[in-house]
Amino acid sequence: MDQRVSLITLGVADLARSRTFYEELGWEGQQVESTVFFQAGGQAIVLWGRGALAEDAGVPDTGSSSAFRSIALALNVRSRSEVDAALGEAARAGATITSPAAETFYGGYAGYFADPDGHLWEVAHNPGFTLKADGSLVLPDFSGS
């Protein structure tokens, strides 16, 4: 199985609310029936009804939207001030800041927010990871660390 991810689908309770939230972050999406697609680098983020996603995946929608998802998305940026700016933008768009920006153990700077459905996003500046001009991330060779 190829080592990549093509799409990330976020199950949402209210498609319009979630679309507005991501658009207030400056994102531009395309709505197709009851789905919103955002091109995000070489992949796509998709907003879709929580119940529809559960049904499509063949799992029960346990309905506990406050349960910890055990998954987090991260946006890596180029400076600490970009971390602060993005978290501020998210808060103004209605996100909950679950962990304010702070120094990290790896010498970086990061914080987390939760989107309207509780999906966790970390915004991080990690000087050890390469961000190419197109925004793609390249891990270091950790064997020398």
Place this chain on the structure above:
Amino acid sequence: MDQRVSLITLGVADLARSRTFYEELGWEGQQVESTVFFQAGGQAIVLWGRGALAEDAGVPDTGSSSAFRSIALALNVRSRSEVDAALGEAARAGATITSPAAETFYGGYAGYFADPDGHLWEVAHNPGFTLKADGSLVLPDFSGS
């Protein structure tokens, strides 16, 4: 906030079990202390302890690993036979097939599996989405559809 995703961190109960699972899919990762990093196109997939992720994100680990996560990752491939092959590989590696491969409403072919911690992956062939040679996905312009 830039319209992209740099990392996807999957909270796991047993790092060795999860690392073995993804390596049995053919993935190659680098372990750094209690974290495993997989380069996945222009981003990274990270395996990390569920409790550590919750603490880092500033949210309670509600412990209900069987709750629906309301999020799914997808790997898009180039043919129906590649869908079958990837789902077969996942099943042999110990995944639960939550939705066997079948025709989709959009004229494609897809199925889902859950990894050892219940993280959902869809494997899909969608003839309407472009997969570039490097595996990156490009959404169509839906306005004409």
